[in-house]
Amino acid sequence: MARLDATAYTEPDWRVHELAKDFTLEDVWSFRTPGAGPDDFPVMLAAMRAAGGIDNQPWLAKFLFAFRWKLGALFDWDKPVLGSRVRSLRDRLPVDLPAASAGLNDDRLPLEPVYELEREAVGEIANKTVHALMHLGWMQGDGGDFELRMAVLVKPNGSFGRAYMAAIAPFRYLVIYPALTRRWEQAWLDREKLLAG
Template sequence: MPRLAETAYTEQPWRIHEFTKDFCVEDVWSFRTPGAGPDDFPLMLAAMRAAGGPAKQPWLVRLLFAVRWKLGAIFGWDKPSAGVGERVSSLRDRLPDDLRDAPRGPDDEGMPLKAVYELDRESARELANKTVHTVMHLGWVQGANDGYELRMAVLVKPNGTFGRLYMAAIAPFRHLIVYPSLTRQWERAWRDRNEVKAKDEEGESC
């Protein structure tokens, strides 16, 4: 199953552990990348970006996001005053010097999470509103079958009781609809990237 135990994240030597001790691990998810090697994390990130963000998801996922943004507009959950740099400080303010000088990765207007840092085998993005301050951590690890795979950990710091209730309320939607759809999108992105690479190599050999 794509969903993993919390230890699949906490026992890895990720740099993000150094400055997110006040966050809780909400979800850990795996994504299969057959044939991937230890240095393919940047290629996986590029494939994911090429596959598009929430706008490329199936209609049900898009509907859930549309409802969420509509509720946020009605109740003021997503006002700039509730975001990163306003209600909460960015994780970038906590980074040690070597990570602060590392590439951040590109931001995309279609992706609400903003880049914190991007390394050879891990990256982090963050988002804050009136409900939570959340971090999406992506890591590249050796899987059970000797190949490498992508893992995503979602870290959260709920904004009081309301934030905790909000996270509990959306958990079924994340686990049953959003994450499975994301799994299909990202795993397909990896497969499609391999197909394009194979075609390019065939063309070069002719």
Template sequence: MRLPDSAHIEQPWRIHELTDDFDLEDVWQFRTPGAGSDDFPVLLAALQERQASKSTGISGLLFKIRWKLGALLGWDRESAGTGARVTSLRDRLPADLRDLPAPDTTDGPFTHVYLLDDEYAAEIANGTVHGVMHLGWVRGDSGYHLQMAVLVKPNGRLGRLYMGFIKPFRYLIVYPAMTRTWERTWKDLAVTH
């Protein structure tokens, strides 16, 4: 379910310290009924495992098309990534976050930034954008839920055009498919634990 920007902005997330020059593109909530305060790492591990099996359906097809276009147009060259075109958010981390051990995660094209008990951040940089996926564990009226924020810094005019072009695909295909998959992951966890 899409949320207003305030749902992210008003949380005391550490990511705010690192992304004041990024635009908040999207805020999304995923239902995790019955979730407790200690369930965030369990859900993250399950999402990591499921991500390893890759996207399927039309959403998976859109990602395959995007990676093929990126290869063809040079958007995903190493020279367009973190440490080359842009500085990694890891270089902005305050000492207390920098000294945390990096989790053993694989987020596809994303690179780990930090992991806390209630939030996780990963970044991606290419010829179109420098983006951040932020996951947070938010207490609600009926337990905890997963909240995702997408923060971006478009790379010039191309990046702004690209973000505008993909917006309907994100809202109509990618986020609904992600919601189904991530919420199914939680339901599967609830059955097995």
């Protein structure tokens, strides 16, 4: 895993650019997928889905997610607001960009799928803290192999949302992203086994 400069997200001609102009880019990361070719993005997504979600993360990441959901329940942060207070990105999709039916969903991290193409996919989540997008893209890396890239885009809910994003940043960088990286990079290496069963 490597954290990338913002241009790694802004320079490629992703379809999400036309839909998410009012979101702020928070992070861009790359994930190693040795031997991957230009047509392997659907294989990578399938392997990630098969590898499982939060419950298959290391104990510290699971603990942080559980603690966060407890706080959310206590302070009523996580009531879904897509379609009520927050307009879904799906409502912005042009006619030539069909909505996705499957995403990288996990019951404890309910990312709603927005769209999925041959080399990019978007999921979203909205609650009382933030409206966030996870953009996954498939790009050729410096070594010639294709690699997965993840961009996180956010629209915080006022000053509380901005404070929330600042408060969770150390946990994202020190625990969540490294755990996610190990899981996704291992899913690529184990893809044949994961997708055979």
